[in-house]
Amino acid sequence: MASRSRRPERRQEPLSRERIVGVAVELLDTVGERGLTFRALAERLATGPGAIYWHITGKAELLAAATDAVVAAAVSAGPAGPTGSGGSAGPTGAGPSPQDAIRAVALNLFDATEAHPWLATQLATQLSRTPWGTVAPRIFxxxxxxxxxxxxxxAHWFTASSALMHYILGAAGQNAVNAEGTDTPGSEVDRDEFLDTVSTAWEGLDPDDYPFTRAVADQVRGHDDREQFLDGIALVLAGITALHSPGR
Structure with a gap:
C-alpha cells in the first residue's frame, strides 16, 4: 500500500488590525473606495468577514484607519527629496532645521496624495467630519x-500651524485631483497638452478684464508641480518668520 505524502501545513500570518489596514490600503490603491468591501477584504486576507469585524466595526472606521496609517508613515518619514528653494540647514551636526523638517513633512504628504489617489478625498473627509480623530492631530x-x-x-502657534496645514493639504489635494484626471486609464489627456490648453486659453482672455492672468499664462506651460509646491511652502515659512521673528 502506497504511503500518502503529507501536505506541508500552510502558515498564515495572524490576523491583526495592522494587517487588515495594510490590505485595505492596497485595495484602495488598486480598486478605489467603491471596491473596498468587507467581502473583497476577506478574500484578500483568506478569512471570513466576521473575523475582520472583530478588529474593525465598519467601513467608516476602516477608511479612517487606512488614512491614518498613510499619514503616520508620511509625517514620520525623513526628508523625501530636495528641499527646494529657500532651504536652510541647521547647525552642523544638529540635524535639519525646523524649516527643513516642515518641508520634509509637506513633501512626504504631497507624495502620499500622489501615490494614493483616494487619500486627498479621505483627508478632506476626516478633517471636516472628525477633526477630533487621529489624522488632524497627527499632522498638526x-x-x-x-x-x-x-x-x-x-499666541501665534495655532494660526501659523493652521496656515501651513491648510496650504499643504489644499495644494497637495488639488495636485492629486489634477494628476488623477490625466493619469486615469483610458484617458487621452496628456499633462503637457492640458497645461498648454490652459495657457492658450488664458492668453486669449480679454486684456482689459484679465491683464494679470494673461501676463502669467506662459508660466503655466511645463511648470513642475513639486517645485511650485515647495516654493509655496517657502513663501508661507518666510511670512511666518517675518511676522514672528524674535524681537519684532
Whole structure:
C-alpha cells in the first residue's frame, strides 16, 4: 500500500488590525473606495468577514484607519527629496532645521496624495467630519512642533500651524485631483497638452478684464508641480518668520 505524502501545513500570518489596514490600503490603491468591501477584504486576507469585524466595526472606521496609517508613515518619514528653494540647514551636526523638517513633512504628504489617489478625498473627509480623530492631530503635531522650534510666540502657534496645514493639504489635494484626471486609464489627456490648453486659453482672455492672468499664462506651460509646491511652502515659512521673528 502506497504511503500518502503529507501536505506541508500552510502558515498564515495572524490576523491583526495592522494587517487588515495594510490590505485595505492596497485595495484602495488598486480598486478605489467603491471596491473596498468587507467581502473583497476577506478574500484578500483568506478569512471570513466576521473575523475582520472583530478588529474593525465598519467601513467608516476602516477608511479612517487606512488614512491614518498613510499619514503616520508620511509625517514620520525623513526628508523625501530636495528641499527646494529657500532651504536652510541647521547647525552642523544638529540635524535639519525646523524649516527643513516642515518641508520634509509637506513633501512626504504631497507624495502620499500622489501615490494614493483616494487619500486627498479621505483627508478632506476626516478633517471636516472628525477633526477630533487621529489624522488632524497627527499632522498638526508634526507641523506645530517645528513652528514652536522656530521661536514663534505661543499666541501665534495655532494660526501659523493652521496656515501651513491648510496650504499643504489644499495644494497637495488639488495636485492629486489634477494628476488623477490625466493619469486615469483610458484617458487621452496628456499633462503637457492640458497645461498648454490652459495657457492658450488664458492668453486669449480679454486684456482689459484679465491683464494679470494673461501676463502669467506662459508660466503655466511645463511648470513642475513639486517645485511650485515647495516654493509655496517657502513663501508661507518666510511670512511666518517675518511676522514672528524674535524681537519684532
Amino acid at each position: 503635531e508634526s507641523l506645530g512642533r517645528q513652528v514652536r522650534a522656530m521661536d514663534v510666540p505661543e
